[in-house]
Amino acid sequence: MLELSILFPALLNGLTMGAVYALIALGLTLIYGVLHIINFAHGAALMMALYGVYYLKDSAGIDPYLALPVVIPVMFAAGYALQRGVIGRASHGKDENILLVTLGISIVLENLALFLFRSDTRTIDTPYTLSTLDIAGAMISLPKVVAFGGALVTAAVLLLIVYGTDLGRAIRACAKERQGAKLVGIDVDHVFAMSFGIGLACLGAAACFLLPAYYVNPTVGNGFVLIAFTVVVLGGMGSFSGALLGGFIIGIVESVGGLWLGESLGQIGIFLIFIAVLLFRPQGLFGAKA
Amino acid sequence: MLLEISSLRGGYKPIEVLRGITMHVDDGEIVAVLGSNGAGKSTLNNTVCGLFPAFGGEIRFEGRDITRARHTDIVAAGLIQVPEGRRVFPNLSVLENLRLGSYRRGRERREQNLEKIFALFPRLRERAEQRAGTLSGGEQQMLAIGRGLMGEPRLLILDEPSLGLSPLLVEEMFALIKRLNEDGLSILLVEQNVGQSLEIARRAYVIENGVLNFEGTPAELLANPQLKRAYLGI
Ligand SMILES: Nc1ncnc2c1ncn2[C@@H]1O[C@H](COP(=O)(O)OP(=O)(O)OP(=O)(O)O)[C@@H](O)[C@H]1O
Numbered sequence: 001m002l003e004l005s006i007l008f009p010a011l012l013n014g015l016t017m018g019a020v021y022a023l024i025a026l027g028l029t030l031i032y033g034v035l036h037i038i039n040f041a042h043g044a045a046l047m048m049a050l051y052g053v054y055y056l057k058d059s060a061g062i063d064p065y066l067a068l069p070v071v072i073p074v075m076f077a078a079g080y081a082l083q084r085g086v087i088g089r090a091s092h093g094k095d096e097n098i099l100l101v102t103l104g105i106s107i108v109l110e111n112l113a114l115f116l117f118r119s120d121t122r123t124i125d126t127p128y129t130l131s132t133l134d135i136a137g138a139m140i141s142l143p144k145v146v147a148f149g150g151a152l153v154t155a156a157v158l159l160l161i162v163y164g165t166d167l168g169r170a171i172r173a174c175a176k177e178r179q180g181a182k183l184v185g186i187d188v189d190h191v192f193a194m195s196f197g198i199g200l201a202c203l204g205a206a207a208c209f210l211l212p213a214y215y216v217n218p219t220v221g222n223g224f225v226l227i228a229f230t231v232v233v234l235g236g237m238g239s240f241s242g243a244l245l246g247g248f249i250i251g252i253v254e255s256v257g258g259l260w261l262g263e264s265l266g267q268i269g270i271f272l273i274f275i276a277v278l279l280f281r282p283q284g285l286f287g288a289k290a
Numbered sequence: 291m292l293l294e295i296s297s298l299r300g301g302y303k304p305i306e307v308l309r310g311i312t313m314h315v316d317d318g319e320i321v322a323v324l325g326s327n328g329a330g331k332s333t334l335n336n337t338v339c340g341l342f343p344a345f346g347g348e349i350r351f352e353g354r355d356i357t358r359a360r361h362t363d364i365v366a367a368g369l370i371q372v373p374e375g376r377r378v379f380p381n382l383s384v385l386e387n388l389r390l391g392s393y394r395r396g397r398e399r400r401e402q403n404l405e406k407i408f409a410l411f412p413r414l415r416e417r418a419e420q421r422a423g424t425l426s427g428g429e430q431q432m433l434a435i436g437r438g439l440m441g442e443p444r445l446l447i448l449d450e451p452s453l454g455l456s457p458l459l460v461e462e463m464f465a466l467i468k469r470l471n472e473d474g475l476s477i478l479l480v481e482q483n484v485g486q487s488l489e490i491a492r493r494a495y496v497i498e499n500g501v502l503n504f505e506g507t508p509a510e511l512l513a514n515p516q517l518k519r520a521y522l523g524i
């Protein structure tokens with residue numbers, strides 16, 4: 001039997017990672033919901049954002065949290081341009097094509113990173129890297145607490161956009177009824193690109209919150225995209241509340257699973273859940289039956 | 291002239307569906323467009339609205355050439371279509387659907403216009419928070435029209451608004467169209483319900499196989515035994 005003194009910190013750690021997973025998965029969900037494709041370039045885009053944060057700190061001395069107002073708009077612009085200039089053009093309106101295009105982009109980005117940054121794993125040092133916070137007796141690393149809060153705030157902003165603005169309504173409208181959208185004067189290509197941009201902007205925020213407590217190398221995105229994909233499937237494809245809850249569940253499963261199986265095997269639990277969901281509840285926790 | 295279409299050709303590359311259509315709508319008119327299934331009526335609407343490119347000919351709206359305009363600009367100009375099959379946003383609430391009706395046009399007066407739509411369709415107010423996909427067919431048709439009106443149309447194109455409605459609702463629908471027109475709205479009405487359309491229209495066109503085979507007043511159409519047999523079955 002595990003003692004509460006071990007379990008409680010593990011739960012808290014799981015929650016903090018879970019919030020970041022949720023944020024990454026929300027971006028993936030947004031793109032999936034509108035374009036009906038899994039963005040395979042999601043992990044590579046996160047990796048690029050992490051390198052951005054890394055070099056802003058390493059060469060320009062900009063603190064990762066202060067880099068937010070730079071990284072988020074840059075990721076948004078990159079996403080907008082990528083959808084409008086490459087993915088939308090190359091796909092000719094066929095979902096299978098979009099899938100392959102995003103896969104291609106991820107391969108290009110990863111190799112570009114290998115070429116530019118080499119395969120070394122890098123971390124940054126900040127004054128608060130080793131700081132901890134005492135939460136009811138559990139010592140939690142301060143950057144993780146910030147990541148938790150930051151991811152939740154970003155997710156809240158995202159949901160406000162999606163549910164409270166004309167852009168958000170247009171995004172959801174285009175997801176299900178493109179011709180109707182055109183007939184009220186919505187520029188569908190623009191909305192697609194906005195969705196992609198916002199999806200990548202989430203990754204920009206995630207990168208700023210992650211790096212102080214994490215590391216970056218050219219393949220770091222792969223792990224995240226698998227987890228984010230599991231979160232999206234668990235939550236119900238295209239469901240925002242599902243992605244949020246799914247992120248937390250996966251974060252906790254990984255962290256608590258790590259107690260039994262050790263750090264590196266903790267992720268096994270995630271994939272067991274993935275398979276179980278596919279077997280027993282393929283529509284996910286919040287998804288509608290197909 | 292509000293809408294002026296000359297020698298319009300269009301369709302779905304490489305198939306030409308519209309083979310030279312010339313017609314117009316004046317300010318304040320209801321103009322009926324009739325024709326059997328597959329004649330090209332919806333293709334005409336969608337080409338006029340900029341969803342499909344015209345192959346040739348010209349479309350003018352309020353004197354402006356919109357033949358190659360983007361659909362966003364056409365909506366912004368006040369040429370608004372309520373499409374066949376409603377095409378409401380099923381995953382959005384009734385209120386959100388209506389709000390999006392003023393996405394491109396009439397946004398400044400969105401709240402006033404919402405009130406007007408709710409006064410016109412009290413049923414929509416009751417169901418404001420309901421997802422549009424769960425509305426009945428008749429309610430969805432009201433919503434589609436409400437959404438179109440939210441864009442403050444100068445010309446409203448209605449594509450088969452009575453399709454799939456019960457006889458009682460069909461009556462109500464035509465009464466509504468007539469009322470909207472009496473309040474000053476110009477309407478291009480595409481219909482299979484020939485009898486009722488002719489009762490409220492000032493002029494009518496009949497399309498067959500992508501070309502016009504009649505234009506004139508309802509009285510003239512009814513005076514033509516051949517057309518009367520073809521479209522009214524009498
Ligand atoms: N997206 C499309 N791609 C290819 N052909 C199409 C497309 N939409 C319609 N057509 C064809 O164009 C022709 C005209 O169709 P259209 O929908 O304009 O007819 P309609 O007069 O509106 O008929 P209905 O009264 O049944 O609605 C038909 O032969 C149809 O098969």
Ligand SMILES: [Mg+2]
Nearest residue numbers: 331332333374
């Ligand atoms: Mg039609």
